[in-house]
Amino acid sequence: MNIDKHLEIEIIELIDALVKGDHAKISERNWYGRLNKEHVESKLSEYGNTLILPPNSFLEKIDTYNYSDGSGMAIDVPLWTQEEGMSDLTISLELLYKESKPALQMTDLRIL
Template identity: 35%
Template structure:
């Protein structure tokens, strides 16, 4: 995926910022509760046992994303490495789908887990 769509990058950056701030309720609200609940997100981060921090700006330049089959570029499956104070780029990743529909962006958080 070209990260030239600044709206996708901005949305991903906002979700990561909420995760770093441990505002899992905000992530759940933005994702409309589809897939992963705030409690499951909290549990995944706590079980990882390290302190999330905002990635450097460069991390948002090359987002690992693929277009969903037959979606005509409207649905993007994204895997984004999260960063920790202890490790820098960590094994913990955010997996989500961004849906672009009539100029509106929606996000669905599928998983937060260690690879």
Template identity: 30%
Template sequence: MLPEEGVNAVRAVLGLLVRGHYEELETLTEGRRLSAGEMASAIERTGRHLITPPDGAFRSLDAVPLADGAADERAFRVRVPLWTAQDGLSDLAVSLLVTEVMDGVWTVELLGIHAGEGT
């Protein structure tokens, strides 16, 4: 289960994504994997408008612990369904790598934005 600090990191990422603050999100994720332009393009291609998920959506995140990180790090691969104005809960999802790099300090890497069940 993803600790609360990790959940808060996921909330922050989704908040930036929903508000279209792609440059801030690129800075937060240190530009690993996706640039601000790539994020914007991925969302625009869906033709849908992202909205903030209800609080309950964060209670049962699909978080898979990864065992291959450094001994002092905890890492999780997290798939988060996205909500849209058109659909409510949609078939879109974001895949994240959420890592605790120090006690209570979490980083996030945006792995992808996609439709369907895959990550």
């Protein structure tokens, strides 16, 4: 995993917002990306288990893929549930390097 501390913190904040159902924060921080509130709520409801914050060691489970053109990276982050621990739910994120600062956004929420 090759992500810096600021990105780690932002990923943790995004997961915390998902756990709390804080869609206002997700929208405010422009984390929805290709998704929207309805899609996220639908996927989580369909899955049926209760999201929880992951253990600190979850960072070791993150997969990153750098774009060959240097414009950013794709990041797959497993999610945890109360019922399962590490679950089959994964959020796919994209980090795009913009002129002022990198921009993180969700690209998919899926069941593996």
